Amino acid sequence: MPSMVRAAAALLLLLSTAHAQVAPVDPVQRGSDIPKAWHEPARDEDFVRREVMIPMRDGVKLHTVIVIPRGATGAPMLLERTPYDASSFVSGNGARLRDRLLPGDRVWADNGYILVAQDVRGKYGSEGTYVMTRPPIGPLNPAKTDDTTDGYDTIDWLVKHVPEGNGRVGMIGSSYDGWAVVMALLHPHPALKVAAPESPMIDGWMGDDWFQYGAFRQKMFDYVVEQTSAKGKGRAVPRTGRDDYQEMLDAGSAGAYAARHGIDRLPWWRRLSSHPAYDALWQGQALDRLVAAHPSSVPTMWVQGLWDQEDIYGAVHSWEALKAKGMAATNHLAMGPWYHSQVNGRADALGPLRWSGDTAAWFRSEVLLPFFDTYLRDRKPARPTPHVIIYNPAEDRWERFADWPGAGPDELTPMYLQPEGDLARALPDAGRDSYVSDPAKPVPFEPLPIRMGDHASWSTWLVQDQRFVSTRPDVMSYQTPILEAPVHVQGAPVADIFMSTTGSDADVVVKIVDVYPASNADAPELSGYQLPVSLAMFRGRYRKSFEHPSAIDPGVVQEYRFRLPTINYTFKPGHRLMVQVQSSLFPLYDRNPQTYVPNIFFAQPHDYRPATVTIEHGKQGPSAVLLPIVPSSTAIAP
Template identity: 50%
Template sequence: MRKILLLSACLVALPWMAMAGEPTTPDGGIAADMPEHFQAQDSSFGYVRRDVMIPMRDGAKLHTVIIIPKGAHGAPILLTRTPYSADHMVSFGSSGNMGPILQGYDNMPDVIADGGYIRVIQDVRGKYGSEGRYVMNRPMRGPLNATAVDHSTDTWDTIEWLVHNLPESNGKVGILGVSYDGYTAITALFHPHPALKVSVPMNPMVDGWMGDDWFHNGAFREEMLPYIYEQDGTPKNTATWWASQYDSYDVFLRAGSAGAAGRMRGMDQIGFFRQILAHPAYDQWWQLQAMDRLLPREGLTVPTMLVHSLWDQEDNYGAIALYYALEKDPAAASHLWLAVGPWNHGGEIHEASTMGPVRLRSDTGLYFRQNILEPFLAHYLKDSSIPLPARVTAFRSGENRWESESALPPRDCASGCTTLHLQPGQGLGEQAPGADAGVARYVSDPEHPVPYVARPVVSKGRPDSNWRNWLATDQRNMAARPDVLSFTSPVLTAPFVVRGQPHMHLTAATTGTDGDFVVKLIDVYPDEVADQPEMGGYQLMISADILRGRYRESFAQPHPIPANVQQAYDMALPLANHTFLPGHRIMIQIQSSWFPLYDRNPQTYVENIFLAPKDAYRPATVSVDIARSWLEVHGGASAGH
C-alpha cells in the first residue's frame, strides 16, 4: 500500500517537474530552442554571404548583403540600392553556386553569377534593415533637402566602404537596378565615387509628375495609392492596403476623389501622401526633383546605359526623357547608351518571348542580357577590349527584329515625319480633310468612367491581376463604348513604320470647365491570323497617354477650360518602335477617362481635384474638331524598307 501511495504522489507531481533530459536555465526554467545568433553552416556553399551595417557620414548604418563567389580574386562589384528588402532579394536556397539564390527582384543570375561578380544589395535608409528615416524619392541635397545626406552621398559612402573592405574585388563598381532601384542608379551619378565605373538604370523613376509613377501630364495615377500606403506606411511594409470590394473600379468609384480614398485609410499620416495633395500641379517641389532636369546640370561623367521598355506600365517616361536631356550635351552623350525592348516594367531581366498575347519569336530578355548588358558591364568592369554595343539598340515590334542606331529620332517633328489626319466617318489617313469636316462627339460621364482594362479591375500585386501586361491588352472592349472615339485607317498594303515619340495635336471643345484627354495609337490585327486565331481583330496599343486639360497651357499653372470653345491639346506620346504590317490597320482612340489607373476628372473646375466634392463630378459633351486634329509620327509607309 505504501508503494502505491508513493507512486501516486510521483505521478501527481510530474506536471510540475522537468522531464529527464529537459534543458533548463539557471533559474530552473525551460531553455529556449532558438540560439541568440544562429550561424548557417555554409562552408560547402559556392559563395560567401556577409551581412554588414555600413556607416554613413551622418552616423546612420545601412544594412547591406554581400555575396562573394567562393575563391574570388579581382572580381568587380555590382551594387543595387533598394527599398524592397535586400534579404528578400537573396536567399540561402542553394549550397551550390550563386545563381539559384539570385532569383529576387533586380537579380539576373545569368549576368551576375555567371559573370563572376560580387553582388551587393543594400536597403536604403529607413527601409527594412537600415537605420535612418525613409523618404519616398529623397530629394537631392539642395532647396528641398538641407541635410548633409541624400542617395548620392549614401552611394558614395557605401562604395568607399566596399573598395576598402572587400579584398576579393578589383576595386571597380557598377550600379544597376529596375524602377526605384533604377532611380538610385541615377542618383549615384551625382558627384560619383571614383570607383564607380558604370551605371545601368533600368525603367527608372525620373520625373514622378510628368510621366512616371505618380502622375502623367497632371493626371494622378490612382492605382498607385496602395503602393504608397504599403511602401511609405511602415519600414518593412507591414501595413496592408485594404478594400471592401474585389474590383478596384468599385473601390475608387465609391470613394469619390483620390484624396478621399487615401484619407479614409489614414494616409494623412504619410508624408508623401500629404505632399501629393499639396502639390497637384508641376510646381517647384516636383521640378527640383526631376532627374532629367538635375542630371544634365550635374554633367554625366560615368558610362551609363539607360534601359527602356516599350510596354512599361509604370515608368514609361523616365529613361527616354533622361536620354533626350543628356544627348544635347556632347560631353554627356559620349558616356550615354540606350537599350529599348518589347517588355513590360522590368521585363528585360526575365524570359521575354511574349508581350501579353503577342509572340516575339525569340527570348528578347535573354538577347538583351547576353548581347547588350553583359558586354557593356564587362567592358568597363573587366576588360576594356570587349566591344561595346551600339549607342542605341532597339527592338522593332511588328517585324520582331533588333536594330542598332547612333541615336533616337529627334523629339520633335521638324522633318522626316508623316501626319495621320482624323477624317470624317471616323477614318484615318495621310490626306488632310477639308475645313468643313465637322466634329465627332461623345459624352464623358464621371459616374461611368472608361476602365483601363476590362472589368473586374484587379489591382497590382494580386495573383490574378493583369497589371504587368495591361498595356498590351485588347482595346476592343473600349472601342465598343459610346464614350470612346475610334479613327481607323484602311487596310494597309505596305508596311508603315513608327519610330520615336508620336505627337498628338488634338483640338476639342467640352461643355465642362475641365477634362482629361486620353490618346491611344493602336495596331488593329487582320480579322484572321493563321498561326494564332485568338489574335484575329486584336487591338494592340503601341503608344498611349493622358493629358489633364487644365494643364494645356502650363503644367505649373492650371487654368479652367472655357466651356464650348475649341482648345488645342498637344501631347507627346511614349516612345514607339513598331511596324504596322500589311493587312493590319492603324487606329487612334480618344476618350476622357482611364479609370482607375488615373483618378476621375470631375469635369467641373475645382482648385484641387484631390479634394473635389461629389457634386463637382458632372457629365460633359466633348466635340473633337476633325479638321484640326492629327498625329505626327517619325517614319511612314516607306521608312526602313
C-alpha cells in the same frame, strides 16, 4: 548461399554500429527544445555572404549585403541600392549562388561578379529616416546628405573594405533602384565606372509612377501604404470587394479614398496631394533636368520597357536630355518589349504577344554584361555596344541604330482624324464628332472587374485588346483603310487634338493602335486584335502651363498637344492603323470632375458632372496624331 550469409552479417554489424553511435535519451522532458547554441554544419557553398553596416558621412549606418564568389580575387563589384529589402535578393538555402538569385542577377553570378545590395536610409535594416525618393541636397532637402552622397560613401567603403574586389564598381537597378543609380550619377565616386538605370523613376509628375501629365495614378495608393506605413513592407490597402473600379468609384475623389483608408495620415500622401500641379516639389526632383545640368562621364545604359506600365517616361527622356548636352558618346539607350522591370525576368512573351526567344535573357547576356565587362574588366566586347538598341515588336527582332529617332520632331507626319471614323494623311475640309463624358461611368483601363494588385493583369494592361471599349459611345475610334505597304514608325508620336467641352475641365486620352487582320491562322487569338502601341493621358487644365493650371472656357475649341511614349514599330500590310480618343482611364487614373476646382484631389461629389466633348476636324481644328514615320527602317543591319 555463403555470400548471402556474409551480406546478412554485414548488415547486422552496420545496424549495431549505428545504434551504438546514438546516445540514449532520457524520455522525461526537461527544459526547452531550443538549445542555447546550435550551428548548422558547414556546407560547401560557392559563395561567401557578409552583412555589414556601412557608415555614411553623418554617422548613419546603412545595412548592406555583400555576396562574393568563393575564392574570388580582382573581381568587379555590382551595387544595387533599394527600399525593397536588401536581404531578400539572396533567398532560399541552396549551396549554389545562382539557385538563390532572381533571373536578372544570375548572369552576374555566372560571370564572377561580387554582388552588393543595400537598404536605403530608414528602410529595413538601415538606420536613419526614410523620405520617398529623397530630393537632392538643396531647396527641398536642407540636410547635408542625400542618395547621391550615400551612393558615394557606399562605393568609397566598398573599394576600401572588400579585398576580393578590383577597385571598380558598377551600379544597376530598376524602378526606385534605378532612381538610386541616377542619383549616384549626379556626383559619382571615381570608382563608379559604369551604370544601368532600368525603368528609373525620373519625373513623377510628367509620366513616372505618380502622375501622367497631371492625372494622378491611383495604383500608387497601395505603394504609398506599403512604403511609408512601416520601416519594412507595409500591407496593401484593404479592399471590401473584388473590383477596384466600383470601390474607387463609390469613394469619390482620390482624396476621399485616401481619407477612407487612413492614407491621409501618411506624410508623403499629404505632401503629394498638396502639390497637384508641376510646381517646385516636382521640378526640383526631375532627374532628367538634373543629369543634364550635371552630366557625368560614367558610361551609362538607359534601359526602358516599350510597354512599361509604371515608369515609361524617365529613361528615354534622360537619354535625350544628355544627348542634347553633347553626352551621346557615353550614354546608350535600350528599349525592350517588356512591362515594368521585365528586363530582370523571363521575357519570351507579353500578354498574348509571343517573341522568338527570351528577349530579356538575350539582352542581359549579349548587351548588358559585355557593356559592364568593358569598363569593369577591360574586356573588349565581340561587337561594339550599340548606341541605341530597340526591339521592333511587329518584326520580332532587336534593331540597332546609329542615331535615334529616325524622324526628328520637325519631320513628323500628321495622320488626321476624319469624319465617319477615318484616319488619313489628307486634311479634311471640316467636320466634328461629339460624345458625352460622364464621370459616373468612366472608361475602364482594362476589362471589369479590375484588381490592380493582380500582377498578371496589371503588368499587361498596356497590351490589352482595345475592342473591350471600342464600341462605347464615349470612345472615338479612327482608322486607316487596310494597309497595302508597311508603315515604319520610329520615335515619339505627338497627339494634337482640337476639341471643346461643355465643362470647365477635361482629360484627353489618346491611343495609337495596331488593328490586326480579321483572320490570323497562325495566331487565332490575335484575329482582329486591337493592340495599343503607344498611349498617354493629359489633364486639360495644364494645356497652357503645367505649373499654372487654368479653367477651360466652355464651348471654346482648345488645342491639346502632348507627346506619347516612344515606339519602334512596323504597321504591316493587311493591318490598319487606328487612333482612339476618350476622356477617362479609370480607376488607374483619378476622374476629372469636368468642373474646374482648385485641387482635383479634393473635388466634392457635386463637382462631378457629365460634359459633351466635341472633336474638331479640318482647317478650323486639324485634330491629328503626328507620327515619326520613316520611308524605310533606319536600323543598322545585324
